[in-house]
Amino acid sequence: LVNQLPEANLILLRHLFGVLHHIEQNSGVNQMNAFNLSLCIAPNMLWLPSPTGPEEESRSTKKVALLVQFLIENSGEIFGGDIASLF
Numbered sequence: 001l002v003n004q005l006p007e008a009n010l011i012l013l014r015h016l017f018g019v020l021h022h023i024e025q026n027s028g029v030n031q032m033n034a035f036n037l038s039l040c041i042a043p044n045m046l047w048l049p050s051p052t053g054p055e056e057e058s059r060s061t062k063k064v065a066l067l068v069q070f071l072i073e074n075s076g077e078i079f080g081g082d083i084a085s086l087f
């Protein structure tokens with residue numbers, strides 16, 4: 001799916017998840033592992049197109065957080081193994 005994104009979107013995601021992966025690599029110092037980062041970032045990345053109740057919103061946020069966590073943890077494989085070269 002990532003390869004089907006427009007190039008500008010792919011570059012943006014690659015940089016974003018490169019930064020998040022870099023932060024996660026220093027979680028021993030900053031306490032921001034992939035799970036914690038995903039909880040902070042997920043609510044701002046994807047949301048339901050129309051307002052829903054709090055229960056549905058909570059379920060949706062949890063799903064997005066799991067996706068973001070997966071993308072952080074696997075960013076090298078998803079966006080290219082040289083993701084660290086962005087820095």
